Amino acid sequence: MESKQKLEALHLQIQDMLAGYVDDELDEREACLVEAHLAGCEACARDVVRQQMLHEKLGAIPHEQMAPAQKSRLDNVLENALQKNGARHAALAALRRRAGHWFRFVEDRWMAAGGWSLAVFLAVIMVFNASWRHPDGGIPMVEDVVAEYQHIAVSPLPNAEPVATAQPPASWPRARVLASWRTRISGKPAQAYAVRSDNKVLLQVKVGEQVFYNNPKVRKAVADAGRYEVLEQGLKVVALPLDHGGLLLVGPPEGMPDAGTMSLKSF
Amino acid sequence: MKRQEKFQRLVRPWQDRLYAVALRRSGNSAVAEDRVQDALLRAWRDFDALADEISVYAWLLKILDHVSADEHRRDQRRQQLAPVISTGEPLLQKHPCAAPGPFEQTLQGQQHEQLLAAVESLPDDFAMVVMLRDIEGLSYRDIAQVLEIPKGTVMSRLSRGRRLLARLLLKQAEPNQMPDCENGALT
Ligand SMILES: [Zn+2]
Numbered sequence A: 001m002e003s004k005q006k007l008e009a010l011h012l013q014i015q016d017m018l019a020g021y022v023d024d025e026l027d028e029r030e031a032c033l034v035e036a037h038l039a040g041c042e043a044c045a046r047d048v049v050r051q052q053m054l055h056e057k058l059g060a061i062p063h064e065q066m067a068p069a070q071k072s073r074l075d076n077v078l079e080n081a082l083q084k085n086g087a088r089h090a091a092l093a094a095l096r097r098r099a100g101h102w103f104r105f106v107e108d109r110w111m112a113a114g115g116w117s118l119a120v121f122l123a124v125i126m127v128f129n130a131s132w133r134h135p136d137g138g139i140p141m142v143e144d145v146v147a148e149y150q151h152i153a154v155s156p157l158p159n160a161e162p163v164a165t166a167q168p169p170a171s172w173p174r175a176r177v178l179a180s181w182r183t184r185i186s187g188k189p190a191q192a193y194a195v196r197s198d199n200k201v202l203l204q205v206k207v208g209e210q211v212f213y214n215n216p217k218v219r220k221a222v223a224d225a226g227r228y229e230v231l232e233q234g235l236k237v238v239a240l241p242l243d244h245g246g247l248l249l250v251g252p253p254e255g256m257p258d259a260g261t262m263s264l265k266s267f
Numbered sequence B: 001m002k003r004q005e006k007f008q009r010l011v012r013p014w015q016d017r018l019y020a021v022a023l024r025r026s027g028n029s030a031v032a033e034d035r036v037q038d039a040l041l042r043a044w045r046d047f048d049a050l051a052d053e054i055s056v057y058a059w060l061l062k063i064l065d066h067v068s069a070d071e072h073r074r075d076q077r078r079q080q081l082a083p084v085i086s087t088g089e090p091l092l093q094k095h096p097c098a099a100p101g102p103f104e105q106t107l108q109g110q111q112h113e114q115l116l117a118a119v120e121s122l123p124d125d126f127a128m129v130v131m132l133r134d135i136e137g138l139s140y141r142d143i144a145q146v147l148e149i150p151k152g153t154v155m156s157r158l159s160r161g162r163r164l165l166a167r168l169l170l171k172q173a174e175p176n177q178m179p180d181c182e183n184g185a186l187t
Helices: A002-015 A018-022 A028-040 A042-059 A068-099 A102-114 A116-129 A140-154 A216-225 B002-010 B012-026 B029-045 B056-068 B071-079 B090-094 B100-108 B112-120 B124-135 B140-147 B151-172 B179-185
Strands: A175-185 A188-197 A200-207 A228-232 A235-241 A246-251
Touching (some): A042 B100, A068 B012, A140 A200, B012 B029, B012 B124, B056 B140, B140 B151
16 A cells, blocks of 8 residues: 555656656656656656657747848847947946946946936946046036036936926926936035936036126126037036026037027026 | 857847747737847847856847746736646546547647647746747756756656646547547547
């Protein structure tokens, strides 16, 4: 009676090994055990044969191929990615070495906000700017907002305010607020907004009058042309007057919104 | 340039096979195309993470599985019961087509589409191992890597999955439409 129970237990245990026997994935000892059982158990022996047949039959099913149009679409997508990422990959590797564990963080954060191309874009900006030193005679608020832009490129976006209620001073079609937070520019409190525009991220910083009109160059340009613009290490900074204070818009030059499509909010 | 060339040489040859898998899983050629594009872009992004312990195709299938596994399917997968049937189960014992000869004829009578549909109708855990082993020809080691389960689990799921598949096909086969079955098994 006891041996019959043992046999039944073995019969059940071996059923989970039959596939391994069929596929020759058992070690020698296991294979012997299974073989000995199969000699005395027709149910399992038949199962092995059915498994072999199924394996052969399923293996003979032809694999569907992509249609030519699908193939060429895939070719395009990959060719694009491979070319772009070739150059970007080198920049990313350099950044990884520089920024160490920070990078993962940035990548995850920005991947979520704007996708891979955005993360890479920010990374490239960082690499280009990594050796930047404040030039003598620079405008402090400009240096500060450029530094702020670089900071958001390597750290999680601050998000002190619910994005839905954040109202950046400038808006234009296709602009989407990603985050808003308090910061300090030229030692004074200021409100910052990260805005996504197409595949670029722009930074808007609202500063007070004292900070905005502090520099004579800015005062003159605003009086003459209504705005002050400067290119700082690959980033464009545009200073626009608001009712109380001013707006500093920072981002890649090609990502700047058209003056015509942009509307400024008065505060 | 080296990385690109390596990618082209190692990964691109598998794109059609990936598409075939994606098409079988989704049943929709546009969805399959999207998933293959996504999977290959991710593969390119993570290309440096491709390790020696896994074959390129298995690695790609793993990425494809991640691309395809939206929350919905993961939930379904969790909820699905995976029944275990014994080799001694009555249908497998008594069905006139269960014996080796008649079973082979039953299989011959099946269209490829019917077989694939039967595999897809298995509980997902079983469908995946049967698909990866029998249709895609992966080793147990690779399947274990793709599904992130132990090799022993691959073996037991495959044993149970194939048994379930055999029973399903036998259930579908009406003995009266397959006179050959009668001769084979009731002796
Ligand atoms: Zn047995």
